[in-house]
Amino acid sequence: MSSFSEPIVRLKNHVSGWQGKRQPLAEFERFNQRNLYIFPAREGFRFLVIVFLIWMLGTIYENNLVLLLAFFLVAVFVSTIFSTHANLDGLTLRVGDSDPVFSGDQLRVPLLFESKSGRWRRRVFVRYQGQEHVVDIPPSGKATAQLRIDTEQRGWLALGRVRVYTRYPLGILHAWSWPLLKSKCLVYPKQVPRDTTSSDGTEGHGFAPAGRGMDDFAGLEEWRPGVPAQRIAWKQFSAGRGMLEKTFEAQASNPTWIDWESYKGIPVEDRLSAMCAKAMEMERCGQSYGLRLPGTRLVPSQGERHLRQLLTALAIYPEPPQF
Amino acid sequence: MNELQLSRVQQIWLMSALVISCAPIWYFLPFWVAASSLGAIGWRAYLLSRGHAEPNRWVMFLLSVILGLGILAQFSPPVGIEPMSSILTAAAGLKFLEMSRRRESQLLIYLCLFISAIQPIFAQNFGSFLLAVFSIVVVLTAQSMLQRDTDQQFSLFNFSMEPIRQILRLVAVSIPLTLVIFVLAPRLPAFSVIPVQIESATTGVSDFMDPGSISSLSNSSEVAFRVDFEGEVPPARELYWRGLVLDDFDGRAWEPEGRRWIRDNASIIWPNRATSFDWRSETERYGEPHRYTVFLEPTQETWLFALPAAASTKESIGAARNLVLTNRIPISQPTKYDVVSHPQYRHQPNRLDGPQLRDNLDFSEGSNPRTEALIAEWVEQSGSDSVLPNLLSLFNQEFVYTMEPPVYPGNAVDEFIFEGLRGFCEHFASATAAILRMAGIPARVVAGYQGGEIHPTEGYLIVHQYNAHAWVEYWEQGVGWTRVDPTAAVAPDRIEYGFEQYFLNDDVFDPSLFSLDRFRGMALFEWVRLQVDSLNYRWLTLVLGYDTSIQFDLFKRLLGDVTPIRLVLVLVVILAALLAIYLIWNRYNTHRKLSEQQKILRAYLCQLRVLGISIRPAMTLQDILVEAGQKFPDQRANLANLTSQIEQMLYQMSSIDREHLKRKIKALKLG
Numbered sequence: 001m002s003s004f005s006e007p008i009v010r011l012k013n014h015v016s017g018w019q020g021k022r023q024p025l026a027e028f029e030r031f032n033q034r035n036l037y038i039f040p041a042r043e044g045f046r047f048l049v050i051v052f053l054i055w056m057l058g059t060i061y062e063n064n065l066v067l068l069l070a071f072f073l074v075a076v077f078v079s080t081i082f083s084t085h086a087n088l089d090g091l092t093l094r095v096g097d098s099d100p101v102f103s104g105d106q107l108r109v110p111l112l113f114e115s116k117s118g119r120w121r122r123r124v125f126v127r128y129q130g131q132e133h134v135v136d137i138p139p140s141g142k143a144t145a146q147l148r149i150d151t152e153q154r155g156w157l158a159l160g161r162v163r164v165y166t167r168y169p170l171g172i173l174h175a176w177s178w179p180l181l182k183s184k185c186l187v188y189p190k191q192v193p194r195d196t197t198s199s200d201g202t203e204g205h206g207f208a209p210a211g212r213g214m215d216d217f218a219g220l221e222e223w224r225p226g227v228p229a230q231r232i233a234w235k236q237f238s239a240g241r242g243m244l245e246k247t248f249e250a251q252a253s254n255p256t257w258i259d260w261e262s263y264k265g266i267p268v269e270d271r272l273s274a275m276c277a278k279a280m281e282m283e284r285c286g287q288s289y290g291l292r293l294p295g296t297r298l299v300p301s302q303g304e305r306h307l308r309q310l311l312t313a314l315a316i317y318p319e320p321p322q323f
Numbered sequence: 324m325n326e327l328q329l330s331r332v333q334q335i336w337l338m339s340a341l342v343i344s345c346a347p348i349w350y351f352l353p354f355w356v357a358a359s360s361l362g363a364i365g366w367r368a369y370l371l372s373r374g375h376a377e378p379n380r381w382v383m384f385l386l387s388v389i390l391g392l393g394i395l396a397q398f399s400p401p402v403g404i405e406p407m408s409s410i411l412t413a414a415a416g417l418k419f420l421e422m423s424r425r426r427e428s429q430l431l432i433y434l435c436l437f438i439s440a441i442q443p444i445f446a447q448n449f450g451s452f453l454l455a456v457f458s459i460v461v462v463l464t465a466q467s468m469l470q471r472d473t474d475q476q477f478s479l480f481n482f483s484m485e486p487i488r489q490i491l492r493l494v495a496v497s498i499p500l501t502l503v504i505f506v507l508a509p510r511l512p513a514f515s516v517i518p519v520q521i522e523s524a525t526t527g528v529s530d531f532m533d534p535g536s537i538s539s540l541s542n543s544s545e546v547a548f549r550v551d552f553e554g555e556v557p558p559a560r561e562l563y564w565r566g567l568v569l570d571d572f573d574g575r576a577w578e579p580e581g582r583r584w585i586r587d588n589a590s591i592i593w594p595n596r597a598t599s600f601d602w603r604s605e606t607e608r609y610g611e612p613h614r615y616t617v618f619l620e621p622t623q624e625t626w627l628f629a630l631p632a633a634a635s636t637k638e639s640i641g642a643a644r645n646l647v648l649t650n651r652i653p654i655s656q657p658t659k660y661d662v663v664s665h666p667q668y669r670h671q672p673n674r675l676d677g678p679q680l681r682d683n684l685d686f687s688e689g690s691n692p693r694t695e696a697l698i699a700e701w702v703e704q705s706g707s708d709s710v711l712p713n714l715l716s717l718f719n720q721e722f723v724y725t726m727e728p729p730v731y732p733g734n735a736v737d738e739f740i741f742e743g744l745r746g747f748c749e750h751f752a753s754a755t756a757a758i759l760r761m762a763g764i765p766a767r768v769v770a771g772y773q774g775g776e777i778h779p780t781e782g783y784l785i786v787h788q789y790n791a792h793a794w795v796e797y798w799e800q801g802v803g804w805t806r807v808d809p810t811a812a813v814a815p816d817r818i819e820y821g822f823e824q825y826f827l828n829d830d831v832f833d834p835s836l837f838s839l840d841r842f843r844g845m846a847l848f849e850w851v852r853l854q855v856d857s858l859n860y861r862w863l864t865l866v867l868g869y870d871t872s873i874q875f876d877l878f879k880r881l882l883g884d885v886t887p888i889r890l891v892l893v894l895v896v897i898l899a900a901l902l903a904i905y906l907i908w909n910r911y912n913t914h915r916k917l918s919e920q921q922k923i924l925r926a927y928l929c930q931l932r933v934l935g936i937s938i939r940p941a942m943t944l945q946d947i948l949v950e951a952g953q954k955f956p957d958q959r960a961n962l963a964n965l966t967s968q969i970e971q972m973l974y975q976m977s978s979i980d981r982e983h984l985k986r987k988i989k990a991l992k993l994g
Contacts, residue, residue, distance in 0.1 A: 043429060050433045054440040059511050061404070063656065064867050065443030065452050069459065071504040073436070075497035076463065082905060083493055120485065123470055169467040169489055171429075 019178060023161075028094035029179035031164075036177050038085050044172035047077065077172065084173040087121055087166045091137065093179055095159060096144065100186040100311070102276070103154045109147040109185055111162065113137050123168040128160075154272065154315045157185040188311045191280055192273035196262040256282060256300065258310075259292040272314050279314075283307045295320050329428060333468050334371055337428055338364055340465040341419050344435040344442075344458040345412045351445045353397050356409045359390055360416035367420050383421050390417070408441050425469055432469070435462045447657050449862045464490045496905070503897050507890070510871050527791030528566050528770050530624070533576035534728075534749035535735030543788040546620055547772055548628060549860055550784040553614040557630075559774045561666060563794065563806060564628040564786065566771035568645040570682050572757060574690025575735045577768045580682055591641040591649060602644045607672065608632055608665035618863045619658045625650045627660060628771055628786075631806075632668035635660055645767075646670055646804075659868045672803035675765060683765035683798065686757050691736040694754075698761040710762040711797070714755060715812040722746070724814035748773075751809035752793040765798035769806075781857045920972055923981060927969060927988050934991070944970055965991070 023035050040048070051073045058066030096110035113135055115121050121137040126145045133145035149157065165176035236242075258278050263271040275291075282289040283302060290300030291310050295318065298310055313321040329337075342364065349357035366378070390413045398406040415434040422428050439462060442455040467486050527547065548564075550556075569577035592598045613630060627640065627648040634642060637660050639651045650658070675683065688695070701710050721744055728746040731738035736754050739746055746754075752768050759766035773792035775784040794808040878885045882893065928938055928947075936951050948966045952959040968984055 046429070046433065050436055054437060057440065057444070061444055061656075063444055063447070064869055065447055065455070066440055067508075067510075068452075068501065068505055068866065069440045069443065069455060071508060072456070072459070072497060072501040073440075074504060075500035076493060078500055079493050079496045082496070083489075086909075168470050169486075169493065170463065171466065171470045 019161075023178060023180055025180045025182055027182050028092055029177070029181060030092045031088045031090065031177055033089075035179070036085060036088055036175055038081060038173055038175040041167050041172055041174040043167075044077070044174070047073075047170075047172045051077070076170075080170050080173050083169055084166060084175045087168045088124065088164065088175050088177065090117055091115055091121060091124070093162075093164065093181065095181045095183045095185070098185045100188055100308075100315070101151060102188045103151050103190040105151060107149045107151050107157060107185055107187065109149055109157070109159065109183060111145045111147060111181075113143045113145070115142075116140060121166075123166055125165050127163040127165065151187045154187050154189040154269075156316065157183045157187055159183045159185075186312060186315055188315045189269065189272040189276040191277040192270065193277040193281070194263070194266075194270070194274035196274075256287060256289045257292055258282070258289055260294060261292070268317075272317060276311060276314050279307060279310050293317060329423060329425060331371065333425075333428070333465075334367075336465040336468040337419065337422075337431060338367070340432065340435045340458075340462040341415055343461045344439040345415060347442045347451065347454050347458070348408050348412065348438065348445055352405060352409050352412065355393060356413055359386075360412050363416035363420040377421055377423050383417065386420075387417055404441070404444050408438070411438050411441070428469060432462060432466050435465075444656075447867055449859055452862075452866075460490060460494055463493070499904075500901060503901070505869070506874070506877070507894060507897075510874070527788035528626075528772070530567055530569070530579055530626075530770075531576060532569055532578075532749055532753065532768065532770060532793060533735075534746065534753050535575055535731035535739070545788045546856070546859075547786045547788050547790065548617050548619040549863065550775065550786065551616045551618070551864070552784065556777055556782070556784055557613060557666070560811075561630075562772075562774050562784075563630065563769075563792075563808075564772040564775075564790075565631055565633070565647055565769055566628045567626045567647055567769075568796075569768040569770060570645075572685060572687055572753075572760070574687035577753060577756075590644040593641045593651075594636055594638060603642075605644070605671045606632055606646065607669045608667070610665060610667035612663045612665045614661070614663050616659060616661050618860070618868065619654055619660070621656055621658075622654045625653055627654075629662045630664040630666065632670060633662050633664045635662050637661065657863055657867050659863070659870075669803040671798070672801055674800075675798060680765060683767055684760050684763065686760040691734045691757065693734070693737045694740050694758060695761050697740070698758055702762050707762040707764060710758065710764070711755075711807065714758055715807075715809060718751060718809055718812045722751075722813050724751075724810065748810040749793045751813060752795050755795045755807065755809040756797075759795070759797050767796055769794055769796055773808075778853060778857060778860070780853070781860060783860060785856060920981075923984055923988065924969060924973065926985065927965065930988055930991050961991075 023029065029035065051070055054066060054073065055070040058064070058068075058070055092114045094112050094114075096112045098107060098109050101107050111126055111133075113121070113124060115137045118139045120139060124135050124137060124143075126133045126135070126147070128147050129149070131148065133147070135143040135145050137143040147162075151157070159181055161178040161180050163176060163178055165174060167174050258275050260271065260275070263274055266274075279289060279291070286302065288300045288302045289310075291298040291313060293313060296313050298306070298313065309321065341360070345357075345360055349360070370378070391410075394406055394409050394413070395401055397409070401410075411434060415431060415438060418427070418431045418434065422431060436459065439455055439458040442458070443452055445451075464487055467490055471486070527543065567579055570580035571578040590600060590602065592601065592603065615630075617628065619627065627635075627650055629635070629648050632646055633648055635648055640660055641649050641651065643649055648660075648662070686695075698710060701713055705713075723745045724747060725745050726747060728750060729743050731743055731750075736757050739750050739754055756766040756768045770791075770793050772786045772790040773794070774790050775786040777784055792810070794806060794810070796804045796806050798804050875885065878890070882889045931947065931951060932938060934951075934955075936947070936954060938947060942950075944966050948962055951962050955962070965984075965987060972981070972984070
């Protein structure tokens with residue numbers, strides 16, 4: 001770092017530290033005097049130049065009415081400070097729920113604005129990483145801005161600061177805020193299919209006992225609530241024999257373990273990606289599978305919920321998942 | 324729709340802003356400037372109806388060149404308010420024609436804002452000012468429409484009042500601050516005073532008087548000026564408002580003297596300025612003076628009206644040797660000036676200069692031979708001193724005062740005296756001055772106003788254009804110039820009671836048939852007219868006339884002493900007060916705009932309180948239910964039902980029929 005730019009960097013750090021104290025990471029942000037800033041927009045300076053010209057005109061012609069109009073425009077400018085500020089003041093912003101995606105895919109993050117006041121909030125802009133969205137929030141209503149984020153990293157999405165601003169009603173003042181919000185958006189590891197490695201780190205063919213043919217039909221059992229629909233014996237049901245569950249040999253006897261130890265010798269992210277791909281494949285095949293991670297163990301099962309839990313555990317590794 | 328592209332609604336708003344800001348000054352500009360703007364708007368509207376094509380760039384360039392050359396040709400040199408407004412309105416029209424993006428339309432908005440602010444230079448009455456404020460409001464609304472996303476098609480049916488309401492609220496909030504700034508802001512002295520040339524000013528007084536060629540006098544009731552006297556208003560017969568002196572007679576018409584002794588600047592004395600020839604010792608003033616302020620409407624002339632012998636201390640007002648006041652530049656805006664007039668005075672009592680004497684005796688010999696012969700006869704019979712009494716009694720006995728005299732195309736005085744015998748003040752003044760000169764008495768015609776109407780409630784004097792008058796002054800050794808009003812000899816009531824009274828009485832109509840109706844209408848009309856006039860007067864005194872000296876007096880009265888620290892302190896206090904008002908109002912508003920659910924809850928609790936159930940702050944709805952249930956056991960089910968509905972509404976956001984709920988709460992009658 002050159003000594004020339006050092007003071008600037010220090011200043012930046014100082015400002016962002018100050019900003020961090022004023023608007024720390026939060027579940028939601030309610031805009032108020034503490035976290036809203038306001039300054040004339042570029043159009044505002046032009047507006048003031050026009051007002052100055054009008055004032056000059058009134059002075060040159062010694063015309064009190066022209067002066068009065070100039071003063072009126074100054075007063076409008078001052079009132080606009082309040083009304084522009086009021087366009088954001090009292091709004092609540094939070095990050096909405098979004099479906100998890102695999103790293104590398106595009107994540108859609110909804111930003112939810114909520115207003116409790118009885119007037120419209122017009123033209124509220126959201127700027128985030130080069131994208132700009134605009135919402136109008138109805139009286140006592142909600143509005144959503146959909147951010148599209150290209151994910152690169154697995155884990156909880158760190159949204160970073162979002163710039164929320166408005167210039168309504170006259171475009172001559174610019175009120176803004178930089179909320180830093182916690183997101184509940186999860187990014188799974190990228191799916192990269194890869195064969196397992198043997199314990200010494202060379203590639204081999206894993207999952208030996210729990211191979212194909214494990215879904216042999218074993219018999220029928222009394223149906224219990226919670227059994228996936230594809231395992232209900234519909235044929236028997238239609239024949240009037242009641243609800244029965246088809247049981248399969250493989251589920252009971254030979255579950256597949258997606259094991260951290262099976263991918264020895266490759267980097268952590270690649271391991272997780274491979275495990276992620278494997279889990280997806282298992283789920284597609286309708287097989288039962290479990291997870292072994294350092295510090296985490298998921299007993300074999302299958303279905304949407306199980307898959308989510310497993311992928312979550314992979315996504316947030318090394319943090320242990322809490323279910 | 325593209326964010327940068329203008330929507331149809333936005334274009335319509337921009338068009339309204341353009342028309343409303345420019346229309347009031349089109350009237351004062353060359354017609355083709357207005358025509359070009361209207362043409363541009365029409366063209367744009369045509370394009371708008373056929374999609375979004377902008378006109379060709381070369382066409383635009385050509386149009387700008389043509390308009391620029393037109394302005395150069397019209398105004399030479401192109402400086403001053405008229406060329407500037409022409410350029411601005413033409414530019415606004417062109418900009419409107421070619422703009423297609425929001426960014427570009429900002430420039431148009433600023434042009435319109437500036438043009439709106441020019442309006443008061445052309446017309447300064449209250450109504451015009453309201454119009455200027457209105458156009459600024461429209462321009463600001465257009466500005467706010469530019470900020471919005473307005474995709475919807477414009478139609479009267481989905482026309483939304485919301486943006487207008489928003490701007491009106493902004494305007495309303497801005498008014499107090501505007502007034503504060505207006506009162507407190509320091510005024511800079513004008514670096515250079517630029518006269519505004521506007522054609523539309525009217526005046527009943529002219530510096531060229533040819534009564535023989537006028538067959539009817541305009542009796543405009545427009546206000547010429549208003550006067551605020553410090554004490555009592557003098558009686559009407561003393562109110563001779565001198566405006567200008569006409570010395571030069573060519574046998575028909577009168578004009579101000581063009582020669583050196585009067586026109587030369589040396590003979591006009593300006594306050595705080597050295598003068599090469601001080602004639603002030605020629606005038607002796609004595610007695611109690613009248614002190615008054617005149618609010619003069621624009622005349623486009625430099626002359627000022629005042630009672631004799633007037634003096635003013637205003638910087639821009641000079642005093643001429645013939646005892647009239649004159650402004651340095653033509654009066655193009657309502658102007659205020661203070662005057663001190665001594666009704667008792669002697670002007671040039673001892674001697675007249677040679678050229679002046681010669682000019683004031685010149686009756687253009689031979690132009691009215693019959694009159695000259697008659698006067699020669701009179702002088703021969705009983706001396707020149709008897710000419711004036713003779714003449715006045717002749718007027719009184721044989722002449723008629725009328726607003727519609729015949730035209731006297733030839734020797735005007737001869738024809739008037741011997742044939743017509745009918746005329747108005749100018750005929751009588753002209754003839755009298757000419758005849759006095761024929762008799763060897765120096766005389767001159769004075770033009771100005773006579774009388775005025777006292778506002779019944781406000782007490783100030785209104786002088787209308789129909790009060791325009793002409794009279795005569797003649798010179799006597801030892802006395803100086805003396806006023807004589809020949810019209811008073813013919814129609815004394817015209818002077819004593821004023822113009823409107825005189826003609827009202829003159830007007831013959833059957834009082835029994837029409838009078839009641841007529842007077843009722845007139846009374847109402849009169850009342851409205853006087854109210855409007857007093858509004859205009861207030862406007863003149865409070866707003867137009869507000870200047871540094873009034874500002875200083877006001878500060879002095881409020882603060883005791885005017886120091887920068889006190890001024891800053893006042894400003895801070897006022898701003899703090901405004902801010903406090905805003906905050907309180909805001910707080911009040913948020914409370915007022917409780918959500919409907921909250922209102923229902925409040926109504927419920929209020930109803931229960933009325934029924935005698937004490938509700939403490941910490942109680943939940945269930946607690947309240949228990950309490951109410953104990954008090955009114957038979958209503959327990961109904962109350963439980965209501966409570967659960969309110970809870971559902973409040974906490975589950977479920978769609979409860981709120982109207983139904985409200986009705987149920989209202990119908991709650993226990994015990």
